[in-house]
Amino acid sequence: NAGVTQTPKFQVLKTGQSMTLQCAQDMNHNSMYWYRQDPGMGLRLIYYSASEGTTDKGEVPNGYNVSRLNKREFSLRLESAAPSQTSVYFCASSVQGGASTEAFFGQGTRLTVV
């Protein structure tokens, strides 16, 4: 029962470096999300994809890009990492969009930008 799988689990980047966080789900879900979690703050939505081929900005999209490669995979890219992007990143998926459906989360990626 893989559910939502994120890679990597940990990453340290230097300021200005780029990287891609990978996310895959095996539940045939239509909607996928990327959140960041910072101390003292609730989860904040970066981007979401309501279905294959579509993506939309969330609350904090600046500095990030996403790709919904296919129904299973939704990647998050940092083109030029900044210390402010140090955070824990979570990918999630749900059968369909809308906040009245259950979301399934990955294990998180702890990113540090130095």
Add this chain to the structure above:
Amino acid sequence: KNEVEQSPQNLTAQEGEFITINCSYSVGISALHWLQQHPGGGIVSLFMLSSGKKKHGRLIATINIQEKHSSLHITASHPRDSAVYICAAGGGGNQFYFGTGTSLTVIP
């Protein structure tokens, strides 16, 4: 302005105690979610409810739509219940409003 407020922020309990975590929200919702996050681990959905009460094992979630308030209860708490519990209000569309979480520690 926080659309979702949780209390308490931190909670320490003795094993066996009855625990209550509260969540108040200020937005209209389609559903209220309770999530559990273990240290160093991912996030797991515990409950999704839009009215009344739901029970799963020793966990009970209630919601009062008129008062815009939800509670998560844990009966006969156990050290393995130690985690961060997050309340999330599901608004319109894909919008979730997350609380900052309640950190629970259950001492043997």
